[in-house]
Amino acid sequence: MKYFVLLAGDGELGPWDRLTPEQQQEVLEQFGAFDAACEAKPGVEMVGGEALEDGSMATTLRTRSGELIITDGPYAEATEQIGGFYLVEAPDLDTITELCRSLPAYDIELRPVVDMG
């Protein structure tokens, strides 16, 4: 199965720019640890992943009555914003959940990717 791992919010960790340099270093090491843990786990493959710009840089497209409406800002009007994502191939929900423990303590949404095959 393929999982979309959405770093959905800063959670208890707080926003990146308010972290001390030591904390930022730790977060970077945790991202590295997640990569390594995925690589080490049999049946798991990191398909992709990126960090995203701040939600204020986002553009939202909505189609209403056939008309494309373009608005400034993120889709969800949430105070916490999406920080990045991974696309990971993993055998099951328990495996990917376990791997996510090595990520920084962000709020994370796991969404199965639709299998078009």
Place this chain on the structure above:
Amino acid sequence: MSIWADQVIAETYRSDWGRLLSLLVGRTRRLDLAEDSLSEAFARASARWPTDGVPANPGGWLYTTAMRLVLGGLRAEAMRGRKTPLLVVGRNWVEPVGADDLGDERLALVLLCCHPALGPEARCALALRLVIGTPTEEIARLFLVSRATMAARITRAKKKIVTAGIPLSSPIDDELRTRLVDVCRTIYLAYTAGYAPGSGPDLLRSDLAGEAVELAALLHRLIPESNEVRGLHGLLLLQHARRDARVYNGGLVTLTEQDRSRWRQDELQAGSQLVIGLPAGDGYAEELRLQGLIAAEHAKAATAAETDWPAIATLYGRLEVLTGSAVVRLNRGVAVAEAEGPRSGLAVITGLDRFLPDNHRLHAVRADLARRAGETELARASYTQALAMCANEMERGHLQHRLDSLGSG
């Protein structure tokens, strides 16, 4: 002949549904298809056994029929070019080989149903439906929602399991240990479904309750060091030991009026030993222990008059502090009434209507306490209210009889 066949079908459904389904699911990894096929196999049994005769091995016949239906379903899907995702299996999963030892498969199914990625209400409902085979209508009643709502909840939970990749795992590993509270709650609710008065003339379904006791016993054998599981097993043994005394002459018999010679002493002793030996704890384990100690107090009394009601009222008080449950307070009211008199009991249950708006038992308890306190008007109004809310025929008979005996005011 046909009545006998119907009986065998009903009994096989109650005793073997979960075992057959878990085996089918383990083999085919298709939750939906396995459930539909097993339901259809039971429907075919109902159509054929009354005329063709009951097969020598009813469970085996149902399994073979259901398996054939699953394979037919898979072929039909392949013809239509439709590929339905399979249930994911955990790394440690071993496919079941035979029909001899089905215990662990059933537990794997419980574990699947109790996964934290499912909503709490969905977990219990799904476990009841899949492991015990409780009809959706009765599960809906248990959770106080409409049949359509419950059916949708169960369907969504099954879809989520497959789509999100919640794995079918072998039961003994770290994941089970961390999920024990949910598993225990699920089994307890499964038990309650058989123990609580149901709809229609089938007052108590002790066979169904027995399935849950069996699951608890199995869990206890596998994880003897868990206090939750031990408390659950003890509590269920104690409650289930009274099954033969609960119904008499087609009527519901309250605990104090039960013929105690019909209580199963060996089970009461085994259950008491399990709960009395437990250390005080917290959370759900403590809840189970306190409930078990209450049941053990009842078991200890040779006659209803010898019941130590002050001790029971104290235990309910601790349980109420722990859970904040309105149902527990209702039970404490009953215990306090026995210990200190009906007026003290009425005081305890004052103001509960807000928390238990659709609960006929609150009105039935209030009616009984008011009757004993000589408050005939309150008793009459409460019996009438209880009757308006109660769906169970036998309980309604009991309530109507009480109301009639008050005389016309």
